[in-house]
Amino acid sequence: KNLIVTKMGTVYPNTYVIVCGHYDTAVGSGTNDNGSGVVTILEIARLLQNIPTEYSIKFINFSGEEDGLLGSTHYVTSVVNGTTPKMDIKLVFNIDEIGSVAGIVNDKIVCERDLFAPTSNNAASDVVTRELMACTELYSPLKAELSYAYGSDYMPFQENGEVITGFFEHYYSPHAHTTQDLLVNLDTTYVYHVAKAAIGATLHFAKATISTSETENANKDFNVSFFPNPVKDRLTINKGKLTVNDYSFTIVDIHGNRVLKQQFVNAELLETIDISKLNSGIYMAVLETDGHRITKKIVIE
Numbered sequence: 001k002n003l004i005v006t007k008m009g010t011v012y013p014n015t016y017v018i019v020c021g022h023y024d025t026a027v028g029s030g031t032n033d034n035g036s037g038v039v040t041i042l043e044i045a046r047l048l049q050n051i052p053t054e055y056s057i058k059f060i061n062f063s064g065e066e067d068g069l070l071g072s073t074h075y076v077t078s079v080v081n082g083t084t085p086k087m088d089i090k091l092v093f094n095i096d097e098i099g100s101v102a103g104i105v106n107d108k109i110v111c112e113r114d115l116f117a118p119t120s121n122n123a124a125s126d127v128v129t130r131e132l133m134a135c136t137e138l139y140s141p142l143k144a145e146l147s148y149a150y151g152s153d154y155m156p157f158q159e160n161g162e163v164i165t166g167f168f169e170h171y172y173s174p175h176a177h178t179t180q181d182l183l184v185n186l187d188t189t190y191v192y193h194v195a196k197a198a199i200g201a202t203l204h205f206a207k208a209t210i211s212t213s214e215t216e217n218a219n220k221d222f223n224v225s226f227f228p229n230p231v232k233d234r235l236t237i238n239k240g241k242l243t244v245n246d247y248s249f250t251i252v253d254i255h256g257n258r259v260l261k262q263q264f265v266n267a268e269l270l271e272t273i274d275i276s277k278l279n280s281g282i283y284m285a286v287l288e289t290d291g292h293r294i295t296k297k298i299v300i301e
């Protein structure tokens with residue numbers, strides 16, 4: 001069993017940006033390989049928790065990476081490919097070993113693109129890796145260096161045809177996979193800089209949207225609301241300032257599955273639907289009509 005955190009997207013709740021690394025270690029404490037990546041992923045999740053993003057994000061720290069990418073391979077086989085249709089992945093952003101070595105100048109980070117077979121996904125990987133490089137230099141003081149992906153948890157995804165990119169330290173630490181892979185031997189300021197770049201890139205990949213004022217919010221969502229929230233049996237849809245009378249209403253679960261869909265024709269301002277058959281949990285409620293798609297998180301109790 002593993003803990004995977006899913007942040008639901010506001011526009012594309014069933015298309016995922018996967019931010020991943022591994023928490024297992026070969027020898028010793030593994031502070032750089034890959035404690036540095038694990039803390040960075042936790043920090044991205046913490047800082048982005050209240051920032052709306054158009055795409056969903058899954059934060060995953062895999063196990064068994066050092067034993068041959070076991071956790072990520074299992075995940076691709078049984079989760080990504082385990083449903084019909086398979087999970088829709090925008091890209092996989094892997095963060096593995098970004099601590100480098102204490103006491104040297106660490107001003108570059110390696111951005112990794114896919115150069116391996118299958119080649120159908122290589123051009124898209126090149127595009128997102130160049131975006132990662134641009135975000136790195138925009139959001140951190142580091143220089144981005146283009147290289148290629150190998151030997152980490154993005155590989156089972158790339159073999160599955162997914163689009164991948166990743167971060168790896170520029171100076172390859174001699175302490176990795178030894179008992180000297182300790183906090184004192186890595187550069188914590190460098191980890192901080194890489195984390196800034198990683199957060200900026202994740203906001204870019206998942207398309208962060210922040211409204212600066214209530215007015216802007218109201219214009220964007222037409223004052224559409226779904227209530228009560230949390231809800232038990234009956235959910236009311238308030239179409240707010242939308243002037244259209246025909247729309248579709250969908251509820252999507254945390255796995256991206258559509259669990260309810262209803263078409264409304266000549267809808268009143270308020271329409272009420274029965275949701276008592278749905279399990280309790282967090283869902284996205286989506287109201288769609290010509291040219292508008294309004295998505296809000298709802299909690300079913």
Ligand SMILES: [Zn+2]
Binds near residue numbers: 022034096152
């Ligand atoms: Zn590693």
